[in-house]
Amino acid sequence: MIPFQVQVLYDFSGETNTSELSINVGEVLTVTRDDVGEGWWEGRNSKGVCGLFPESYVERISSAPPALPPMNPLPVTPAPAYQSVPPVYDNDFVSNAPSDDDDWDDYPEVQHHQTKVLPYNQGSYDNSRYQNDDNISESNFGDGKGTAHTKRNLNRFSTFVKSGGESYILGTLKVSVAADQRVVISKHDEVTFSWPQIVNAYTVHITSPKKESKLKGLKSYIAYQLTPSFNNIKVSRRYKHFDWLHERLMEKFSIMAVPPLPDKQISGRYEDQFIEHRRLQLQEFVNYVCKHPVFSASEVWQHFLTCTDEKLWKQGKRQAERDPLLGANYCLTIQAPEKELMSSIVDSKIDANLSFVQNLDSAIKNLMSVAMDQAKKHQGPYKREFAKISESFHRLGFALSSEEKSGMLSLPSAITNIGVAYSDIGQYYEDQPKYDWEPLSNTLYLYKGLTSAFPEIFALHKGVQQKRKECEKNNMPPAELNDIRRRNDVLTYAIFAEMNHFKVQRSIDMKAAMQSYLKEQINFYKKIVTRLEQTLMQLDDC
């Protein structure tokens, strides 16, 4: 290429110890490489310093049109493979569409989450009539604080439409699912229905997050190794891949409670502690997916879990993004009991469950905040208290040592040893949260996300019921109305099955989490006892 000049439009601070170049508004740079990729260019400033900077932060001094002002050197959302379906939405995905290389790019942690309006929900209805109709405000479902990854817009209009509620209940989407592809909901008792049992249960173990780099070390990222028990073939996945997967699961399984991903975080993302914490939260996510009969068998998940070939990855990715059976329309895959459901029973069951999950959500948040608070206190104030105690015994031992007989078995050294013991105990305190409060927090984080998903699922259900009632009022032909009623029931069965799964899995997971927590608490206090017993023995001997 021929080097060319650009003017800086926005300040950019390069990270220290990287090849990034800090640039300031108005500065003129000489671009030496425009093929770095992923939105980066290499250039040289007036002082002769070379480095990388985001291409969108500068403007070619010749005649090139200025780039849009982004907040960060971000990749734009890739053009979806199905961009040709309803051409009217193309614009959402165009503008600087990067090459497919960004499938494996390295800054998904700051990826924008555009709320994609799914094409098949659009065009045929006048949505405005729902806008003031039975809106369910967010305040009905807790403050949703910190549940970014499962929190959805609870405005019924958007939930209902985006989640395919309208399209589904009216039977707009014409997709037929082969009988052997059907997901069968079975009945346990009058009010309990469940997803099929998982036939070949498996686990996936996430190990050794490692820092990998590309672009000759210019960009680095963390890759987690996932090993499914059914094939033992390790795949390497980054947070951005999890994020992509999570988007797909949220889109497709919006009538179910999709477990949350760990929170996004930009700063300090290469700190070991942060990476390990993220690994543990991803493990919780993966565990829940594996144990969910629908998620664990889903194509997109299987693809995520097993694909090792880059070309196949792209194919599978596009296929997942082209999946039409999203949201309520997933019900088209379901084979539910034939029995018609009674509205009153359904409503009371769902209302009870709504109030249950609201209480649970608040209890979980409360325990989680206590857990995080305790974890912090262990590492700060509690440890400091023991440091103070330690220091005092040290001082007393030292003050006495100038007069008493000295040596290992003297009283002053035994008192100094008490100081050492409390310093060790302080260290136990500092180390402890990773054994008890943090794992408990991770499970609670998972369940906070799951719990907070239900109100929206119930809202979608309410929207579908509402729509059915409207249809009933509008004197539809009986056959069509029957279909609508049946579809409503299938959705209800699906939601009942999901509620049941949540309940069963929750009991198992909560029990395990509490057991593990208590065991570690016991170990912790036992360790203190042992350390103090040693100290007492030394004192007895002096």
Next chain:
Amino acid sequence: MIPFQVQVLYDFSGETNTSELSINVGEVLTVTRDDVGEGWWEGRNSKGVCGLFPESYVERISSAPPALPPMNPLPVTPAPAYQSVPPVYDNDFVSNAPSDDDDWDDYPEVQHHQTKVLPYNQGSYDNSRYQNDDNISESNFGDGKGTAHTKRNLNRFSTFVKSGGESYILGTLKVSVAADQRVVISKHDEVTFSWPQIVNAYTVHITSPKKESKLKGLKSYIAYQLTPSFNNIKVSRRYKHFDWLHERLMEKFSIMAVPPLPDKQISGRYEDQFIEHRRLQLQEFVNYVCKHPVFSASEVWQHFLTCTDEKLWKQGKRQAERDPLLGANYCLTIQAPEKELMSSIVDSKIDANLSFVQNLDSAIKNLMSVAMDQAKKHQGPYKREFAKISESFHRLGFALSSEEKSGMLSLPSAITNIGVAYSDIGQYYEDQPKYDWEPLSNTLYLYKGLTSAFPEIFALHKGVQQKRKECEKNNMPPAELNDIRRRNDVLTYAIFAEMNHFKVQRSIDMKAAMQSYLKEQINFYKKIVTRLEQTLMQLDDC
């Protein structure tokens, strides 16, 4: 009596729920009884309210001279039985001398501590010449904070004179002590000398502090029961008696480290916790006295410990107050090794010990403040942390209980049990200080008092040395000078013996205190382990 009128000179707030009458300056009262005793009168105010008030707070409206304005309804210091010895001091003890009944009066906790100038130190020397001479400022000996009961005025002049240093070194006091009454100091090695061994060691147990009252319940006080092991005869003593004893010990044994009494405290003195705390500190005081060869054998202590007859008590009390062998003059009782001591060795030993006790004092204060801080934190913040944890598990258990199967063996109830366990653990925290930090504090309080006594003892010793040097310069007759040197040495031997006792006893007491502390800490953490293990078992069973 004929009722008479008085005018109130000072405000007095009667304690609620007692027969005390609150009175205000200027008010006119009618006195209905002037034979209540102990400084109290009974009267009626203009509103017809009757009650007791301090007689010294009012002035008879007729011709009676106004009483002196005291700060409190205090008994004045009783006229000592030896008031006739040097008549020049009579004035110190006259003015409103109460009847001997005040031997057992009921407000010694606020008794004034008059600094008595002992008669035999006065008259023959011009003390002014010491005033600017080698004053040892308090700052050399720590801040003395909170050591009210052992802290003495470190101004060398007053210490030296008041402690009998001058009188002793110059041989002014002519008292001969029978050979069998002598206290023999023996030599262990070149630098170690000790008091005689205690032949019949005994202990004294302080039990069941009880609230007693007199004046038909108008006045109440706490009586501690002391049972010496040598006779098993219980005596009842109040804080004021301990205080009197302590005064005597401080006067007589000012060349030794007298253990401190618990701090005086007026408010809340009948609270159970306060009473128990004082009992424990009195027990520490008594323990130390019993184990001290000189204190434990002293007449005043034996009198305090065994006297059960009120008449004999008064006799013994007067005798103790008449004891001429006070302060440095106590050395007249001592039979020390003959060998002359080398000034340089003495000085270096005392200097080393001074710096030792200074360091020890600061280390003890530091650990004591940590101990008191931890005790408080156990009962406040730590307990609250566990309450928070408890509350969170309770909430979670409760939130889950609405959906899960209920009953004793359900998961929600097992989680609620975790909440109960942490609430119990919070209670363990609250209860714990009385087993570990508080007993440790009590021992530290004792040793803080003992340690802080030494700088003054050393200052007295320096004063005596100084006086000897002056005498040496003044060409005294050799025989007299020899006596002076010998007396100086005897004092040095006594102080060495005391230092040795302090060292030996300190090792024993510190070790025992640390052992007990660690044992209780171990029990504490074991108790938590046991409680959590129970909880885990309940969880495992659900």
